[in-house]
Amino acid sequence: EDQVTQSPEALRLQEGESSSLNCSYTVSGLRGLFWYRQDPGKGPEFLFTLYSAGEEKEKERLKATLTKKESFLHITAPKPEDSATYLCAADGAGNMLTFGGGTRLMVKP
Amino acid sequence: DVKVTQSSRYLVKRTGEKVFLECVQDMDHENMFWYRQDPGLGLRLIYFSYDVKMKEKGDIPEGYSVSREKKERFSLILESASTNQTSMYLCASSSSGSVTYNEQFFGPGTRLTVL
Numbered sequence: 001e002d003q004v005t006q007s008p009e010a011l012r013l014q015e016g017e018s019s020s021l022n023c024s025y026t027v028s029g030l031r032g033l034f035w036y037r038q039d040p041g042k043g044p045e046f047l048f049t050l051y052s053a054g055e056e057k058e059k060e061r062l063k064a065t066l067t068k069k070e071s072f073l074h075i076t077a078p079k080p081e082d083s084a085t086y087l088c089a090a091d092g093a094g095n096m097l098t099f100g101g102g103t104r105l106m107v108k109p
Numbered sequence: 110d111v112k113v114t115q116s117s118r119y120l121v122k123r124t125g126e127k128v129f130l131e132c133v134q135d136m137d138h139e140n141m142f143w144y145r146q147d148p149g150l151g152l153r154l155i156y157f158s159y160d161v162k163m164k165e166k167g168d169i170p171e172g173y174s175v176s177r178e179k180k181e182r183f184s185l186i187l188e189s190a191s192t193n194q195t196s197m198y199l200c201a202s203s204s205s206g207s208v209t210y211n212e213q214f215f216g217p218g219t220r221l222t223v224l
Contacts, residue, residue, distance in 0.1 A: 043201075096154050101150070
């Protein structure tokens with residue numbers, strides 16, 4: 001059974017304090033690893049797709065990386081507007097996305 | 110911009126009622142999905158559809174059915190609502206190819222409360 005686990009569940013940062021979110025996955029035949037951002041009361045918003053180990057993608061203060069067992073979302077010098085829940089999801093051979101529980105990020109000014 | 114809309118943001122129903130949740134996408138996407146999101150459990154797939162009149166069960170289809178009569182519209186039906194179906198319901202769509210290979214675009218969600 002495919003499994004995706006995100007850690008930590010919640011993360012408080014000061015503005016400018018860089019950190020990383022972790023997404024560990026156990027998926028047979030990974031075809032893609034997706035990162036989403038979700039603001040309170042809204043649907044998830046697509047950020048990145050990673051397809052193979054070693055791949056990296058960047059968008060503003062966010063950088064996503066992928067290994068054979070996990071993915072990291074690095075946040076460099078975060079701002080309060082980066083506060084949100086970040087979700088990762090794995091696309092395996094089962095033809096469905098398996099989502100992790102999310103990391104709730106709070107950035108204080 | 111891809112737009113996925115859901116018929117209601119908030120809905121309150123009584124136990125035993127039949128409930129319809131509607132989802133419409135405007136990007137001519139082949140694939141559409143219904144998820145529910147609960148604290149501590151993340152997003153769980155209820156049903157998906159990769160073509161008109163086609164449907165596949167997800168992880169938690171019990172108590173739900175779906176209908177896709179037109180490409181742009183995917184409906185989730187709760188035949189007899191129960192309190193354990195109180196949740197946030199999210200619809201998503203994606204373009205063709207592998208059902209999940211392309212990124213999914215989500216609607217704003219419907220928060221359903223069953224009393």
